[in-house]
Structure formats: C-alpha cells, structure tokens
Amino acid sequence: MGLLSDPEYGSVKWVRVLKRVHGPLCFLCYLGALVWFFMLGNKEFNNETYFSENALLPGLVTNEFNGEHSAKQFYNEFMQELEDKYNDVEEIPVPWLVGKMSQLHLEVYTHNFTLNYPLGQGQVYKGTNVYGILRAPRTSSLEALVVSAPFRALESHQKGTGAGIALMLAFAKFARPQKYWAKDIIFLITEHEQLGMQAWLEAYHGLHNDAETFHTSLGSFWKPGIPSLDLSSFMPGFEWAGGDYKKCLDPGTLKGRSGSIQAAINLEFDTPKIKYIEVKIEGLNGQLPNLDLVNLVHKLCVKSGIHHSFRNSYSWIRGRNKMDDWMNGFWTMFDMVVSQIDGVPDGNHGLFHRFGIEAVTLEGRGPADAAGPAPRAHSLSTANFYRLGVALEAILRSLNNLLERFHQSYFFYLLAATNRFISIGQYMPSLCLLCVAMLIRALSLWVSIQQDGDEETDKQDTKTKSPKIDKDSDSEVPGDEKVEEVKPRRKSVKDDSSMSVVNIGANYLLVHLIGYAVMNSPIILSQIGARYNKPSEVSVYYGLIAVSIVLTIVTPFLPRVLRKGRITYEELSLVNILLLIELSTVCLSVGMQNFPLGLAIAVVYTPLALMCSVVVKGGGKGRALYLFFRRVLCLLVHPLLAVSLCMILFSRVLFPEEGILDMISRGSDAAMQATMFSIVDSMIYGNWLFNLTTAVILPIWILFWQILTIKVEAP
C-alpha cells in the first residue's frame, strides 16, 4: 500500500513504464497463457505417472479368479430374464437380482427413492436400487469398497450393462468364500443412471430430503427445523405451486450399511466381447479421483492383458515421433478439459467424489463404439470374462491392501495420456497468466485515475498545500500515509462530488442481487409457463432470454437511477477496476476447484476485460467503430447467447448439410436442453455451473455492459 498511496508515485519510473507497456504486456500474458496451455501436451512439460501410495502393492497377488463360466451363465440368465419379463417395461429386475445375490450369501437390501421433478407439472419418478454387502471376515465393517453397475433397460438408447452386472455377480461369487478381505465389498446396481447413484449415496450418508436443496443440505442436515424462507407470505396472491420443490430428490433410507467407503469401481460393460476399456474419471464439478486410483486401474489393465484408453490416448498406440506424441497429448488433455467445463460427470463414478470417495468407471468398448472409432481397434484381440474378472480382482485386492484412505498423490491434475499427467503446479500458470493480465490492467487503470485525481487536486488546491503533503508523507511511516491518501479524495468529493463510493457500491450490490434473482428464477418461470401449458424447458429458456433482453436494456440506466447527477469518469473507472479484480478472483478460485471451467471463463472474458474501458463522450469515427466492436463482443459473450451460439456452431459441425434456419432451430433446441439440464443438475446433484453463471458471471457481464454503454464526460 505504501507504493500505491505514495503521492509521488505518478512520476515513479515503474508507473510510467506500466502506463506505456500495459497494453502489450497484457496481450503477451494472454498469449503466453495460451502457449503455456498448448505446451502442456509436450512430454517435457508433463510427467510420467507413478504410485505414491506404497500400500496399494498393485499386481503383487496371484490372480485366482475362476468365475468365467459363472459370469457367462449369469449373463445369459440375466439377458433371458430381461427379454422374458422386462422387454417393454423400463424396470430393474429386483427379484432376480435379490435372488441371485442371496444365493451367493450376500446381505441383500433394496433401496427405494423418489424424485419430485423440480420444474414442470410435478412429475414423480420412482426407482429402486439393489445392493448386496459382502462382509469381510474378522472386521467390524468399518471400511468398504463399492463395485457398482448402472442398470439399463433393453430399450434404452444407451449401451446395456448386462455384462457388467454379470461380471459383478461372478466376482461376488468368487470373492465370497475368500478370507483375505479386510474391507466389506458392496455390490450395487442402480436404476435411472446417475439419479439412483445420487440417491443411494445421499441415503448412505444420511442426508434427508427435508433439508432443502442439496447446496444447503451440505451442512444443515444436523440442524432440522430451521425456519425456511416462506415465499408465499410475501406474495399471497401468487400460487407457489409445488412450493416444496426443494425436496426434489427423496433419497429414502437404507436398511443395511457398511463402514466408510474408501473407493468405488463402476462397471459399464455391454458385452464381454469388448476390444478395450475406457477409463472414465471426470466427476461432478470437475472433481477427479486420486491419481493413484486412476494409475492403478491403467497399470492393472496392462497386467491383465486388456487394452485400455483414456480419451484420445490408446494403450496400444504409441506415437511415431515427438510431434505425434505432443499433438496426441494435447488433444487428450484438451478433450478432458472441454468435457470438464460443464461439470457433469461422465459416469456414475463422478457422484462419489463429492463424498470423499475415489471412484472410476470402466467402460467396455467395441470396435464400432458410439463414442467414436478408435484407431486400429479391429485388429485388437477381444477380451473375455476371464480377463475382465482378473482385472477386477486385481484392482479390488490392491484396494483391499490399502491401509489409509487415498491421500497421497494428486487430486488436481490433467491427463495427457494413459500414463502421463500434468499436475496442478504445471497447469496453473496458464490460468494465472490470464488473471495477471486482468490484474495488470486493473493496476494501470488505478494508477491513471489516481494520477488524474491528483492532477485535479493540484489544480484546485493552492500550491502551498501539496508540497506539505509531500513532505509529510516522506517523513511519516507507511501506516499513516493512508490517512493522508483519504484526505485529498474526500476533499474532491466535497468539492465536485466526482467520486461517490456509496453510489457505485449500491449499483454493484444491486447488479449482484439481480444475478441472485436470476439464479432463483427458473422455478417461477416454469410456473408461469405451466399456466399457459408450455413445457418447462420452453418457458425457462425463453423466460431467461426475455430476462436477459430486459436486463440488457435496463441495466445501463441503473447507475443513473441510483444517484442524482451524472456518473463520472472516476466512478466508472473504479467500477472497472473492481470488476477486473472480481473477475480474476473468480477465475482463480473456480480454477482451483475446476480448472477447465476457470480457464474457459478466463479465456472468454479476458479479451473483453482488456479492451473494456470507460467510454468518453466525443471522439472520432475510429473510436466509434472501436466502441461498436467492443459492444458487439460484449453481447457475444453474454452467457446465454454464448451457449446458444456454441450449440448452433456445434450442430453445424455435426450436421453440415443442413440449411441456416434448420441449424439455428436445432442449435437453439440444443441450447434449451443444455440450459434445462444445467438447471436440473444444479438442483438435484449440486452442479455449480448454472449457479456460477447466473450469480457471478451474469453480474460481471452486466457491469461490463454498463461500462461500455454509459458515456461520461472526459475528466
């Protein structure tokens, strides 16, 4: 602060240099960040994976799995059962599963859950999970491992999981008579994909549905009976139908439990005749499992003779040269980053992470998979139940060795190949550079308004005063200088009221409140839509568009409403500085949790942030053109518009043969679905994306828009 409040600093060398070079410097930072990110794919910039936890002892045991025959039998029986009895209903065959599991002498339980769909006309979905617990001998059930498989009906458009369930049962049959288990193993079959898994996990950890939304239930399950905000008391005329939307997922209760879950393996195998295993790791809000677990799975796949892959990186393909490796590494990493931005887990494993449980999904893929063809997959040898079983046994026995929870190795990383990773220390610089660019910009703005302010005071004050201040501040300790700094500013406020922190603050607060209101609007919008019998996705999407348009038009006038006179250059500059600081802080803090999301926000908003400056009245044609360009850019990065445009472009990529209008309608449909999914995800699973966008990014965008649309007098 000593530097910033030094009245003489206007003439200090670094200030002058900063003023001159901040433009190119920021641009360099931005460029540097992108280059750095690009370089991360290179072998010189990432590391080979290694085991940090020695207790895992991977692959040290002799595999004994002998359940190939029983796995085949389970598979055939299961498919037969589905075809015979569940051909036209999308139900989980509870009696069959319970029967089979009890024959294996597991402790079998069923778990019922209910979803009251939060938007729309109060639809209710019910589901059942089946799980069996293998109690480890000689332990008191303090720790557990989970092997899970989602159940998918025959007519589901997704790949089935019959082989996964059969493999799980065969493994349970093999594991039950073994005496070496030190942790219970829970065999879990969930219904309705992630919904069932979320319900089971919430029930296992004793979360109740009377604890409002998932966000607030994080800590409030221990405080039942907190009076919640009753909206209907404010607006009795409006019918808040389905006012208990907060209890959308009722996880029900579990009858049987084991101890704290240490790790989970989710199996998605359609048929035993797969070519390779895709290891899926991305979880909710971009959370990842411990690198040791991911590494363990890859290494044991190698040992069991199963081909495995992670996104663009395939275990059976090695690059011919460095460039190939680099590009492959980059695309693997880039793919991972892109899929993590939305924070939606790519498998049931992703929901475990927030409960502090490390989990991965093993997905079996054939040569012609829906996820895209893998190179030379046809020529690979086909896996069978024996190899899959051996791999599963090896993984679980290795996890069984684990003495402590996963706490070593990395929790924040990117993968550039199945065996190469980029740690948080290596990828953060690219995000930091982006934020540094914004902070430099903020500093340069601060320096310039300070100097302008000083010049103003110099003009108004008598010349005798200013040397006195200089002298004082030279002699005094830095702590006292703050007082000196406030004095001239207060004077200037008194003189011409060019700077009112209260006015700016009110505007700032109001904009953020608007964001908060928009975050909570989908329920209201869908209820309004329901009055006119519109489906909730339509009403919410178009409602949000309407809200955005209104905000775009109205918000530039907000500062004028809040204060009497016209807004001044200094005030708007101060808003700009605060805005830059807020944006960079948000990017950094989001990036700490979910690096891809933070990076995406930073990459999209940094150019706007660097170009955005207070618009001064007057100026030539060139300046007007530049202003127009900035305003268009600002409109383009409006969250809703950006999503819609992305979807339209994406549909263009997917269906290049369609006309412009078809493309737009398809794209907007996709955007509508995406918006709806993000809202529902945020309500059921606690996905941040929608909340972050509306409560933080939208206010920031509004402030940008205000700065770019309000013209002020030159200082």
Next chain:
Amino acid sequence: MEAIRKLFFCSILITVFRCVYCDDFKEEIFLKPLPPTHLYGYFQFVTLVNSETSSFHSHLAPRSLTEVISRFQVEELHLTLTEGQWRHHQWGYPVLDAAPGAELYAWFSPDVLDVDTQWKKLSSTLSGLFCASLNFIDNFNTVTPQMALWPMGAVKSGQNVTSQLRYASLPREIVCTENLTPWKKLLPCESSRGFSSLLNSRMIHNTNYHSIGVHVRKICKSNDCSETQLEIKQTVALVYDYDIINSNDWSFRKLFGQGLPGACPLSSESKIYIDVTSNDTQAYTLTPPPDSVIVSQRGGSDTKLAVYNIKADGQMINIGAKHNSKRDLPVSVPPPLHFNRYILGYGKEFGGIVTELTNNCWTSINVVVLENAPWWLPIQLSSLRVNGEAESSLVLSQYYSPGRSRQKPYHLELLIKLPPRSTTTVTIDFEFVFLKWQEYPPDANHGFYVGSALISANLPTARNYTSLPIGGTTFDSIVNASKQWYPIVFRTNGAMVSLPTPDFSMPYNVICLACTVVALAFGPLHNICTKELVLKPLGTPVSLTQKLFNLFKKKKD
C-alpha cells in the same frame, strides 16, 4: 517314624481332597448353527474358587489372576478381546456379547476409595497379563455407566455399585495369538489336554468372529448367600462361515484342525452341547450320536440340545454334522431386538452418530443406550434427536456427562421405551476437532475408531436368546429357565470417522529442504575453514585454461 510318615501322607491326602473339593473346574462347548451360512462355537471354562481370601494358595484357579483380583479388591471383572463384529440381525444373540477390540469393565470393592487409581493399576496389570494394550486405558476413555451395566455377581444389598464401576473399550486393538497364549496359560490343563487343546490359533483366527474373554464374579454358595465363591469364567466365542470352510458339513477336525483328545483330567464336568433345533428344518445327522438330547422350553421358544459327556480317557473324538441334502435354503429368524449404528454426513466439519433400534416384538421393550464418544468427537446434547424429535416421549430417563478435551469422554445414557414393532432412531451430532500433531496415531489417514454403544435390554421373550440365567454357571442352567425378563447387554457395531488430518509428508519435505540447505552451506564453509587464500603476484605466467577463464571474465564485466 512309620506313624509320622503315615500321618504325613494322611495330611497330604486330606489337603488334596480338601483342595479338590474347594476348587472346581468345568469345561463346556456350545455349538449352534446360525442359518443360513454360519456356525457359532462357544467355549467356557469355569473355575470356582471357594476360599476367596487365600489367593496365594490356589489349586486350579490361576494364581496370577486371583492375585490381581484380591490385590486390587475387584468385585467383578469382565475383559474381552474381540476381532470381528457379532451381527445380531443375522446371527441372533451370543451367550456373551463383546465389543470389537478390547473391552474391560470392573466393579471394585466398596472399600476402595480412589477407584480411578486402582482402575489404572488394574488395567496396566491386565495389560501385562494378556499382552494387550490395556495400558492405554486412561481417564480420557473411561466412563462410569449409570444405568447400562449391572453386576452379574452377588452384591451386598444397599451397596452403591455404580460409583465403583469403570468401563473402557479400545476399539482399535487387534487381537491375535499373542493374546490367546497367555489366556490359555490360565487354564488348569493349559492347552495340552481338554477342550482348550482345540483352540489352535491357526484355525480360530481364520473365523469370521472370535472373541476371548475372562469374566470374574462372586456367586452365592448357597441359597441364603451367607458365603460367596469366586467364579472365574474363561470364554471363547467363534463364528465360522460355511462359505469359507467350503462346506455346510462341519466336524471338529475341519473347525479346529484336530479331533478332541478327551476331557481335561482336572475337570469335574466336560460337556458339549449342540443346538439341534434347526435340525427339523435343515436335516443333518450328528456323528457320533449324542449321549442325550434335552428339550428346553424357555420364554416361549423350544430349544433342542444334543449333549455329549466327554471323559478323560484320552480317546480322540471328532464330532461332526452331515447334512442330508444340500439344496436347503434356510431363512434366519430375525431376533426381537436388533440395531445398527452409523455415521452421518461427509466432509470435515460436522457429522452425526445414528443408532437405529428395531423392536420386532409384540410388546414394548425398555432399553438403555450408552453412547460413549471420545473427547475428539464432541457430541452435543442439544442436538440429540429421538426419531427426529428433540423432546421425545420415548425417553424415560437420560444422563449426560460432557467430555473435556484430552481428559474425559462424552457419555450419554438414555432409557428408552421402544414401542412394539417399530424402529427408533437416536441421532446425535458432533463437530470435528483438530488434534495436536503429536496426537495423531500412526497411519492417521486410516481414520479414527468410534467405539460401540452399549445397549442393555430386558427382553420379554427368549427367542434367539442363548445367555445363561444370571444365577447359572453352566449350560444345564438354561434348560427350562423361564423368567419374566431376559436381561442382556449388547454392543453395537463401531464406526470410523476421518478427522481433518494434516499432510504428514510436509515435515519430511521440510527435512529434505533443510538437509539440502545444510549440504549446500557446508561446502563453502568447509572450503573457507580448510583452504588458505594465497596472494598471487602479478606477472606470473598464466596457463591456457586461466587465459580462457579470464576471457569470459572480461566479457561479463
């Protein structure tokens, strides 16, 4: 001379006769199949000591133990060392329940004034006797149960028993051979003869559940209870899993690795009881056939017991059961009262402990639940909820003693009336606390053990009930022993929480860094201290390397 010798022999004979009369040793095995897949084996070795005062002249009773009892003026002592968890819901009730890990509780004589010191001494002594870490018992993990535990032995009327009681459990204790060997040494025949020769540690540590225990109490010698006897009961409980031993048919050879080499010659009674009630639904034949089959009617449930009288003739006996058909799928009958305990929530801020009690019975049951939370798991009475209600009418009485950091555990006791056919949930919340860095155990990320809760109940029915009646010493006493109430003390399963744990690799990194710095600093210091600076006169001839070196030097300047 001859007369003196005769007298001497006579006196020896009389002494031997008297001592045999005063000390009595009995051994028993109780086997019960627990459908569908488990087998319960319970051994008990009872020594009755007549003269409680002369602990120094023992015949059959282990002197090391009786000395401890008399030295520390212990009225009653219960010590169990257990590995595994008794699953009440599936297996019914054991004869004596035990908490996972080590559990010790004792009543001291009313003469003992400083119970805490005596308790500490007792636990330390027992720790040496049984090679268990009982010396970790201290004030911070000891409670004095107010309602949950009552003495099993004879107590003088009007005596305040509660204040003389101390209870502690060590859930992290791992029980193994090293505890079994000293335990076997206390038996009169040790492990050479008798039933204890079956306790082969290689076999019994492969079971699903094993628990060894020592229970010492005072029992009445006669009906008017004018004199008391010391009863030392050593027990072993084992649960075998048919899946792990690979067949439904069991035999002693399969279970213990060898046959039974007859009874202990010092025992007055050696009997094997096998619960053959399930034979009706799941037919099996016992070989060799039992000596007799007793039908016992107790509290509305019929039990058939096959009895073998074993003689000390040194003949190998291999009792076994062979199932007639393998296709049976037996269903277990749930016991009248079962329970479940688990930890709520996730994260490192708040959590809760839930105890679920299910009463399957047609009538209400009164139970006492004792929650004993260590000091690092502060449970708050204000957050206590019974079935979600803060003020529940089900709670008849409650006792709470808040813990103190590093000094005293949290102790909560509730007397609850469980309505018929219902599930009652007792929830209490806690906050996670930070420990000092030296207080973390090795493998800190493994988690911290929360001990079991005690549940003491008076059951109205004897379904699944196998315990001996309170006055009984041997298994004959359960025959037709109908009472109004069947008292029993259960231990729920324990739980594990992971407290916020620092990154312990950090000190390691610091050490590495410090070592590097020292190593780097050492070189120059060593150079300065050992080498001499020599002034070089100008104009001396320079070597070629020196010239090159100088070239670089100039450029830098």
